[in-house]
Amino acid sequence: MKKFIPFIFAFASPCYADISHSITSSVQIEAVSAGSTADRIGNSYSISGNGIATVDSSDVSTVGGFGTVSDGVPELTLVIASQSTSGDTFSFSQSYLEGDAVPSSAASVGEIPNFSDITSTEAATIGTADIELDNHTITLTPGDGTGVTLTGSFVTNLTID
Numbered sequence: 001m002k003k004f005i006p007f008i009f010a011f012a013s014p015c016y017a018d019i020s021h022s023i024t025s026s027v028q029i030e031a032v033s034a035g036s037t038a039d040r041i042g043n044s045y046s047i048s049g050n051g052i053a054t055v056d057s058s059d060v061s062t063v064g065g066f067g068t069v070s071d072g073v074p075e076l077t078l079v080i081a082s083q084s085t086s087g088d089t090f091s092f093s094q095s096y097l098e099g100d101a102v103p104s105s106a107a108s109v110g111e112i113p114n115f116s117d118i119t120s121t122e123a124a125t126i127g128t129a130d131i132e133l134d135n136h137t138i139t140l141t142p143g144d145g146t147g148v149t150l151t152g153s154f155v156t157n158l159t160i161d
Contacts, residue, residue, distance in 0.1 A: 017160055018159075018160070019159070019160050020158075020159045021156075021157065022156075023157075024154075024155045024157070025133055027133050027151065027152045028149075028150070028151040028152075029126070029150055030148065030149040030150075031123075031126055031148050032123070032148075033123055034121060035120070036112050036118065036121070037118070038107075038115040038117065038118045038119075039117040039118075040099065040100045040113075040116075040117075041097070041099045041100050041115065041116040041117060042099045043097065043099035044097045045095070045096045046095050047095075048091075049090070049091050051083065051084050051088050051089055052083060052084055052090050052092050053083075071104075072099060072100065073099060076098075078094070099116075100114070100116055101114075122147065124145065124146060124147030124148050125146050125147070127146070127148075129145040129148050131152065136154060138152035
């Protein structure tokens with residue numbers, strides 16, 4: 001039986017495979033820029049109740065509401081409520097949120113419109129932030145900067161076809 005083993009290998013066909021291997025290291029440092037966002041808040045009015053009689057401020061039996069709009073802010077007609085039947089249960093609620101006025105012109109660079117919802121960010125400072133890449137060894141040092149993102153990656157890829 002041992003005499004047949006070299007004979008088997010003599011007729012064996014070779015096996016081929018495509019193999020590729022790569023090692024990649026990368027580092028990145030990002031610093032945010034200064035910026036602002038401003039969102040205009042809209043107007044809202046709501047009223048609810050039961051067991052009441054209503055008269056608006058112009059003595060008309062209505063439920064009030066928005067009137068003429070000027071620069072995005074409407075005139076408001078408030079409701080005056082009174083209990084319909086003395087001694088009966090009743091409830092009444094009204095709320096009004098005055099929205100931001102519409103600016104007469106677009107804001108210039110560096111200006112922020114006078115809106116209710118404003119977010120501003122300061123430009124980043126790198127400070128002592130540091131990144132080192134040496135023979136696929138990545139060292140990230142955040143330091144004392146603000147608004148800085150440090151990213152390091154080490155990728156090994158092996159493909160066999």
